[in-house]
Amino acid sequence: MPADPLEVLRKTFGYPAFRGRQAEVIGHVLKGGSCLVLMPTGGGKSLCYQVPALCLDGMALVISPLIALMHDQVSALELLGVGAAYYNSSLTQAQKQSVRSRARAGGLKLLYVAPETLNTDFFQGFVDGLNISLLAVDEAHCVSQWGHDFRPDYLEAAKLRERLPRTPLVALTATADPATRREIAARLGLERDPVFASSFDRPNLRYEIVPRGSGREQLLEFIRARHSGEAGIVYCLSRKKAEETAAWLSSRGVPSLAYHAGLDAEVRRRHQGRFLTEDGLVVCATIAFGMGIDKPDVRFVAHLDLPKSVEGYYQETGRAGRDGAPASAWMAYGLGDAVQLRRLVEQGEGSPEFKRSQQIKLTRMLGLCEGTDCRRRMLLEYFGEEHAGGCGNCDNCLGQAATFDGTQAARKALSSVARTGERFGAGHLIDVLTAKSTEKTLRCGHERLSVWGVGREYDARQWAGVFRQLVAGGWVDVDAEAFGALRLNPRSWELLKGGATLRLREEAAPQAPRPKVKASATRAVAQAAPAGRDAGVFEALRALRRRLAEEKGLPPYVVFHDATLKEMAALRPRTLEELARIHGVGEAKLAKYGRDFLEALRAAAL
Numbered sequence: 001m002p003a004d005p006l007e008v009l010r011k012t013f014g015y016p017a018f019r020g021r022q023a024e025v026i027g028h029v030l031k032g033g034s035c036l037v038l039m040p041t042g043g044g045k046s047l048c049y050q051v052p053a054l055c056l057d058g059m060a061l062v063i064s065p066l067i068a069l070m071h072d073q074v075s076a077l078e079l080l081g082v083g084a085a086y087y088n089s090s091l092t093q094a095q096k097q098s099v100r101s102r103a104r105a106g107g108l109k110l111l112y113v114a115p116e117t118l119n120t121d122f123f124q125g126f127v128d129g130l131n132i133s134l135l136a137v138d139e140a141h142c143v144s145q146w147g148h149d150f151r152p153d154y155l156e157a158a159k160l161r162e163r164l165p166r167t168p169l170v171a172l173t174a175t176a177d178p179a180t181r182r183e184i185a186a187r188l189g190l191e192r193d194p195v196f197a198s199s200f201d202r203p204n205l206r207y208e209i210v211p212r213g214s215g216r217e218q219l220l221e222f223i224r225a226r227h228s229g230e231a232g233i234v235y236c237l238s239r240k241k242a243e244e245t246a247a248w249l250s251s252r253g254v255p256s257l258a259y260h261a262g263l264d265a266e267v268r269r270r271h272q273g274r275f276l277t278e279d280g281l282v283v284c285a286t287i288a289f290g291m292g293i294d295k296p297d298v299r300f301v302a303h304l305d306l307p308k309s310v311e312g313y314y315q316e317t318g319r320a321g322r323d324g325a326p327a328s329a330w331m332a333y334g335l336g337d338a339v340q341l342r343r344l345v346e347q348g349e350g351s352p353e354f355k356r357s358q359q360i361k362l363t364r365m366l367g368l369c370e371g372t373d374c375r376r377r378m379l380l381e382y383f384g385e386e387h388a389g390g391c392g393n394c395d396n397c398l399g400q401a402a403t404f405d406g407t408q409a410a411r412k413a414l415s416s417v418a419r420t421g422e423r424f425g426a427g428h429l430i431d432v433l434t435a436k437s438t439e440k441t442l443r444c445g446h447e448r449l450s451v452w453g454v455g456r457e458y459d460a461r462q463w464a465g466v467f468r469q470l471v472a473g474g475w476v477d478v479d480a481e482a483f484g485a486l487r488l489n490p491r492s493w494e495l496l497k498g499g500a501t502l503r504l505r506e507e508a509a510p511q512a513p514r515p516k517v518k519a520s521a522t523r524a525v526a527q528a529a530p531a532g533r534d535a536g537v538f539e540a541l542r543a544l545r546r547r548l549a550e551e552k553g554l555p556p557y558v559v560f561h562d563a564t565l566k567e568m569a570a571l572r573p574r575t576l577e578e579l580a581r582i583h584g585v586g587e588a589k590l591a592k593y594g595r596d597f598l599e600a601l602r603a604a605a606l
């Protein structure tokens with residue numbers, strides 16, 4: 001009879017209840033069933049195999065792609081008092097031998113293995129003699145050639161399944177796309193087993209996409225106003241920009257590091273290590289950074305450049321707020337991004353079909369930026385999931401985006417494209433619309449055109465917004481070869497001939513004071529952070545956590561999560577019994593750290 005999962009959750013992990021579909025998955029596995037689990041990042045996939053591993057006799061094998069992560073996962077389990085180890089190429093022969101003996105002696109409930117070690121004779125002989133309770137294949141999309149992260153070694157997981165046909169297998173992934181899901185099921189022989197799919201919604205993430213003015217000044221303002229002293233990731237398109245942004249933020253008092261593939265491996269390792277272990281660091285990175293960053297308390301992900309697809313955007317923003325506490329996904333983007341990315345796709349490698357699909361992905365991404373509907377609804381719709389909208393936690397729902405009937409403005413903009421011969425970019429067209437004389441308007445004779453000065457009711461910045469939205473919405477084409485010259489397309493003509501109308505987003509002044517609604521939104525975030533006396537207590541607890549973590553060379557969140565410390569700061573438990581009721585305080589951590597934290601609470605209350 002397996003142990004009761006709820007009891008394991010409470011005693012070992014210190015959590016009162018299962019989340020989402022965890023209880024269903026665990027119930028199914030404990031009955032001997034196999035399944036595919038689809039949950040977004042931060043959804044709580046690990047407990048879906050860790051709890052059954054603790055309930056069942058024997059040892060669970062967890063196949064996991066990242067050596068760097070195994071160490072942290074195992075340390076976290078050890079702190080919970082769970083017998084766990086990892087087995088990968090970083091171990092010496094003697095260390096491998098020691099893992100084998102511990103496993104034979106029944107001292108391990110979970111063993112994390114790297115896929116490339118699975119097919120070694122050494123490993124196979126070892127598994128034969130053991131009681132394997134469960135196979136868990138983490139990041140299961142790595143078996144899929146269609147996925148974005150195929151690893152040939154992962155096919156060994158499929159062979160292992162053949163060797164252990166009666167052992168339940170749990171495959172877990174955060175990849176949402178249906179083709180990849182089908183391939184995982186086929187490769188791992190899960191076609192007839194249930195799929196437990198959770199919503200891909202991340203309710204604690206606030207989505208915000210703002211028109212780019214100064215870019216990094218806006219970023220700085222955002223960090224200072226909302227995430228001062230907190231950990232975050234800033235994504236940039238180029239290595240150079242990542243470095244410049246990190247240096248600039250640091251010079252403005254926001255401690256930041258750069259991370260990109262062009263840096264020395266040692267520097268990369270050091271920067272990643274500091275990000276994981278120090279409180280409140282910002283990393284400015286290209287997309288090379290992120291895979292395998294399991295830090296639960298990243299409070300914001302910011303994009304200074306447009307991602308190439310909604311998948312990319314979702315995956316990158318998903319690295320914020322894995323602990324479930326409020327976090328921000330913030331982006332600043334401008335028309336230049338769209339023009340630049342389209343040009344990159346056009347001039348890049350690949351077949352015409354491939355390029356076309358890249359263009360479509362980019363267009364969907366632009367649609368998300370410019371859309372005036374609930375961002376969450378648009379995002380989930382992209383992944384085939386319905387959402388009623390009105391989430392109350394995105395800029396559009398918070399009323400930060402005012403819209404107006406932009407049909408007239410759009411017609412004027414398109415007329416300026418037509419009258420100037422479809423050979424000019426937005427900058428020059430804006431000069432024409434607002435009657436701004438330049439050497440170029442004179443030389444081209446554009447001051448004599450009927451469209452000269454017909455757009456004086458808006459300023460240049462507002463016109464830039466109109467053009468950006470026209471491009472994003474596919475109402476006009478950008479000629480990548482001709483340096484961003486705008487060209488009319490069939491949809492332009494629909495607008496010009498009066499067959500279509502268009503609502504446009506009003507340009508908020510980039511540095512204008514925040515509108516009223518925003519103030520309440522900021523308050524909602526502030527409520528989540530400890531205030532007043534709690535803040536001081538929270539800081540004291542953080543300092544203790546940092547010290548304890550340093551002694552063991554672990555990231556602080558492995559000791560306790562921020563959410564747990566915040567709850568302690570708010571409730572101020574005075575006895576071990578009271579402390580045990582705080583979320584995230586299980587029996588082992590209570591025994592190990594309980595007195596230290598009670599002492600810190602007592603001292604902080606003085």
Ligand code: ADP
Nearest residue numbers: 015017018019041042043044045046047296322
């Ligand atoms: P994933 O692997 O799906 O990204 P994790 O397994 O790392 O997510 O879990 C994300 C966070 O949520 C972790 O900090 C974990 O401790 C926490 N968590 C998971 N399940 C629960 C639960 N039932 N109650 C409270 N916290 C949970």
Ligand code: ZN
Nearest residue numbers: 374391394397
């Ligand atoms: Zn919304």
